[in-house]
Amino acid sequence: GAVVSQHPSRVICKSGTSVKIECRSLDFQATTMFWYRQFPKQSLMLMATSNEGSKATYEQGVEKDKFLINHASLTLSTLTVTSAHPEDSSFYICSARNVGLAGTGPQETQYFGPGTRLLVL
Amino acid sequence: GQNIDQPTEMTATEGAIVQINCTYQTSGFNGLFWYQQHAGEAPTFLSYNVLDGLEEKGRFSSFLSRSKGYSYLLLKELQMKDSASYLCAVYDSNYQLIWGAGTKLIIKP
Numbered sequence: 001g002a003v004v005s006q007h008p009s010r011v012i013c014k015s016g017t018s019v020k021i022e023c024r025s026l027d028f029q030a031t032t033m034f035w036y037r038q039f040p041k042q043s044l045m046l047m048a049t050s051n052e053g054s055k056a057t058y059e060q061g062v063e064k065d066k067f068l069i070n071h072a073s074l075t076l077s078t079l080t081v082t083s084a085h086p087e088d089s090s091f092y093i094c095s096a097r098n099v100g101l102a103g104t105g106p107q108e109t110q111y112f113g114p115g116t117r118l119l120v121l
Numbered sequence: 122g123q124n125i126d127q128p129t130e131m132t133a134t135e136g137a138i139v140q141i142n143c144t145y146q147t148s149g150f151n152g153l154f155w156y157q158q159h160a161g162e163a164p165t166f167l168s169y170n171v172l173d174g175l176e177e178k179g180r181f182s183s184f185l186s187r188s189k190g191y192s193y194l195l196l197k198e199l200q201m202k203d204s205a206s207y208l209c210a211v212y213d214s215n216y217q218l219i220w221g222a223g224t225k226l227i228i229k230p
Contacts, residue, residue, distance in 0.1 A: 043223060
């Protein structure tokens with residue numbers, strides 16, 4: 001239980017294009033999902049918190065018009081990197097908070113998707 | 122401010138035991154997590170402590186002292202596959218997850 005998937009796992013795109021990344025909780029409902037970014041050899045950086053049915057909460061310094069987040073259902077959140085530039089190249093990881101799924105860990109545990117590696121040329 | 126400290130890097134020998142420490146200063150406390158992250162991969166959940174004491178799970182154990190703002194992750198019978206970064210994270214009073222920078226563990230044969 002508590003499996004989170006991400007698609008695609010790897011994407012290469014041209015500068016100026018938009019890229020959509022999907023995050024799905026496969027066996028539980030996630031009212032809250034999180035989007036992180038991680039540059040090589042650096043810590044995880046929380047970009048935004050996504051709540052089902054409402055607007056995402058962005059961390060300071062993260063452009064909400066550039067990183068569009070949609071959490072339309074209890075099992076799906078999407079991150080769209082608009083007008084991507086080479087400096088947006090990074091490892092994007094989502095996580096979903098598992099509340100109440102017995103036997104898979106304590107409540108409030110965040111389970112991570114496998115990540116999406118984005119390279120913008 | 123909120124802060125989590127853990128060593129940047131540690132080295133240990135295959136078959137040995139290693140203890141990775143984590144100290145935290147947060148506004149409130151609602152639990153401490155340890156995650157393992159292999160290079161190029163996403164973190165995976167290892168353990169959760171919310172009460173003082175030791176939680177054992179196979180070769181891995183996690184300890185918490187809330188009064189000292191201190192936790193450690195103990196890895197026994199080290200295997201080469203344990204080479205990874207180990208991330209300490211704390212939920213503050215608002216259930217915001219505060220992350221440490223991670224400890225890179227290098228296992229030598």
